[in-house]
Amino acid sequence: MKTQIKKKNQRGQVGETLTWIVATIIILIVLIFFIFGASLLGGTKKVGVFREALTSGETLEGNDIFLKKSLFTYVTLTSETEKTLLDKRFERLDEEGKFDISYTDTRKEILLNYNKR
Amino acid sequence: MGKRRGKKGEILVENIIFIVLNIAFLAILVIFLVNQGNGATFLEDSYSKQVALLIDSARPGMIIHINFESAKVVSDKNGIPFSEILIINGQYATIRLSEESGKSYHFFNNINIDRADPDKDTNGEYTGFYTLVFSNKNDE
Amino acid sequence: MMNKKGEKLISVYWFAILVIVAAGIVLMVNAYYGNSYDVREVESRVLADKIANCIYFGGKVNPLLLTPQGVFREDFRDLFMERCSLNFSVEGEFTRIPYYTSVEFLSFESLRSQFSIFAGNNNFKSDCNIKVEGNEKLAKCSEKEFYMKTDSGKIYLVKILSIVEKTNENTN
Numbered sequence: 001m002k003t004q005i006k007k008k009n010q011r012g013q014v015g016e017t018l019t020w021i022v023a024t025i026i027i028l029i030v031l032i033f034f035i036f037g038a039s040l041l042g043g044t045k046k047v048g049v050f051r052e053a054l055t056s057g058e059t060l061e062g063n064d065i066f067l068k069k070s071l072f073t074y075v076t077l078t079s080e081t082e083k084t085l086l087d088k089r090f091e092r093l094d095e096e097g098k099f100d101i102s103y104t105d106t107r108k109e110i111l112l113n114y115n116k117r
Numbered sequence: 118m119g120k121r122r123g124k125k126g127e128i129l130v131e132n133i134i135f136i137v138l139n140i141a142f143l144a145i146l147v148i149f150l151v152n153q154g155n156g157a158t159f160l161e162d163s164y165s166k167q168v169a170l171l172i173d174s175a176r177p178g179m180i181i182h183i184n185f186e187s188a189k190v191v192s193d194k195n196g197i198p199f200s201e202i203l204i205i206n207g208q209y210a211t212i213r214l215s216e217e218s219g220k221s222y223h224f225f226n227n228i229n230i231d232r233a234d235p236d237k238d239t240n241g242e243y244t245g246f247y248t249l250v251f252s253n254k255n256d257e
Numbered sequence: 258m259m260n261k262k263g264e265k266l267i268s269v270y271w272f273a274i275l276v277i278v279a280a281g282i283v284l285m286v287n288a289y290y291g292n293s294y295d296v297r298e299v300e301s302r303v304l305a306d307k308i309a310n311c312i313y314f315g316g317k318v319n320p321l322l323l324t325p326q327g328v329f330r331e332d333f334r335d336l337f338m339e340r341c342s343l344n345f346s347v348e349g350e351f352t353r354i355p356y357y358t359s360v361e362f363l364s365f366e367s368l369r370s371q372f373s374i375f376a377g378n379n380n381f382k383s384d385c386n387i388k389v390e391g392n393e394k395l396a397k398c399s400e401k402e403f404y405m406k407t408d409s410g411k412i413y414l415v416k417i418l419s420i421v422e423k424t425n426e427n428t429n
Contacts, residue, residue, distance in 0.1 A: 020270055027274060031281035038285040042292035065306055066403040072316050073404040073412065082365070082412065086404060135271075142275050146282060159290055166296045166426075173303045208344055222426060225304060225356060227344035254342065 064100040071107055075114040157191050161212045161220035164188055168203065168210040169222040177228060177253040182236070186245035188214055199243045205233050229254045295427040297397035304419040305401045308360060311341035312415060313405040327409040329362065329372035337374050345377050354378040355422040357396075365404070365412035381420045396422040 070090070077083050094103040164185070171181055185202065192202045195215040204211040213219035232250040235243050312319055321340055322333050333340055337360075345356045357377035361370050385398035402416045 024270075024274065024277075027277065031278065035281060035284045035288060039288035039292075042289045065309060066401045069309065069313055069403040069405065073406045076316065076406055077412075078410075085365075086412075138272065139275070142272075142279060146279050149283065150286065156290070162293050166294055170296060170299060170303060173300070173307070207348065208346065209348070223347055223355070223423070225343055225345055226307070227338070227342040 064106070067099050067101065067103065067106055068110065071110045072114075074107075075111060157195060157215040158218050158220070160188055160191055161214050161218060164203075165210055165212040165220040165222040168212065169224040172205075172210060172224045172228065172230070172249070172251075173226045175226060175228055175249070175251045177251055179251045181249045181251075183247045183249065184245065185235075185247055188212070189243065189245045191215070199245075200235050203233060203235075203247055205230055227254055228252075293427055295393065295397075297421040297423055297427050298399070300423075301397050301399035301419045301421045302401075304356065304358060304421065305399045305417045307343070308341055308358060308417050308419065309401065309403060309415070312360065313403070316406075318405060318407050323407060327407055327411055334372075334374045337376055343376070353380075353422075355396075357381050357418075357420040359418045361416045363414040363416065365414060368414060371413065377420070378422070381422050382418075384422075385418070385420065393428045394424050396420050396424070 070086075074083065074086050074090075077086065090103060090107075093099065099106075168183065171183065175181060185199075188202055189199050191214045192199060197214060197216070202213055204213070208223055208225070209221045210224060211219055211221040229252045230249060231252050232248060234248060236246040236248055238244050312322060319333075319340070322330060324330055338344065345354045347354060354377055357379055358375070360374040362372040363369060364371055381396040381398075384395040385400070387395060397420070399419045400416070401419075402414060404412055405415055406412050
């Protein structure tokens with residue numbers, strides 16, 4: 001009788017330990033997952049476009065002064081050869097994705113504004 | 118009968134210690150989280166960089182109003198006067214929202230900052246905004 | 258008695274779990290709040306914009322850049338920082354300058370360099386060519402170009418390279 005009771009008690013203790021081990025492993029996996037997630041979220045704190053609350057939305061977003069300067073140079077050219085050469089270079093740069101805004105739209109806008117003068 | 122009483126007493130004390138230690142752990146954790154969430158260091162980092170970038174983009178003759186309302190909430194809590202949270206010294210913009218911390222960021226624009234003062238309303242209360250006025254360095 | 262020993266073991270284990278979870282939460286909070294904002298991309302862009310506006314603004318070349326005959330002036334290169342209102346000086350005797358910029362003027366037809374200006378710490382130039390994962394510890398570069406026309410009708414391709422290092426303030 002005593003031996004039987006002892007065995008029963010031991011089985012119960014082993015069962016509980018096993019439960020705790022599994023629980024610990026699950027807790028560790030969940031924690032590692034969340035820590036990884038938190039560090040990924042922390043990594044997103046790169047500021048690419050300056051549109052924080054402290055400045056207006058039009059500060060740098062949607063602007064490319066380099067393209068605008070080049071287009072202004074283009075509209076002031078008198079030589080057709082130079083214009084053609086510059087056109088080709090613009091198209092190549094546009095294909096390479098070097099402009100931050102739409103090349104075609106900006107070109108239309110600047111040509112329009114220059115012809116109005 | 119006596120043995121039973123002893124066992125009851127031991128179980129109660131153990132449970133009390135167990136619960137008290139649990140509460141202590143949770144309390145420490147919550148205090149830590151609340152301090153982090155307070156974000157004085159976080160806001161100092163963010164504001165110092167934004168102010169430095171604004172100064173870098175500024176041109177002589179510009180007047181810039183900067184919204185420091187979120188920073189004011191934190192600085193008021195930490196006992197820092199609103200007029201002292203932004204300090205521009207040389208080529209550095211420094212934001213200080215608590216006694217123990219402060220963050221500086223360098224700006225490359227060689228411009229003169231005539232004014233970097235907090236705005237006040239008609240009652241003399243701080244509005245939560247700062248005004249920066251810029252001029253040419255040679256105009257001193 | 259056997260039950261009490263089991264309970265004591267579970268109590269110790271319970272605290273061990275509490276400590277693990279608490280450590281996990283602390284790590285999570287530090288992983289998020291510990292990260293600084295990285296503004297160097299914007300900063301290098303702002304620097305490039307400022308130099309571009311200094312050289313060519315409103316369709317006009319800076320009159321201090323060229324002589325009336327259209328020749329580049331050496332004193333513009335020498336006084337470049339002053340002419341373009343730039344100040345790279347930092348506090349601390351052993352603190353290195355965290356910026357570098359170069360401006361090259363190339364002829365329109367042959368794309369040959371006619372004039373160039375350099376300023377800042379050129380040790381960061383090599384960082385621009387490295388494209389690896391986890392390159393936050395390297396300096397951030399911005400390479401921009403535009404075409405400018407002088408009063409005499411000559412066209413130049415102006416290439417501006419601006420580099421901002423500042424890894425301590427922008428990364429962990």
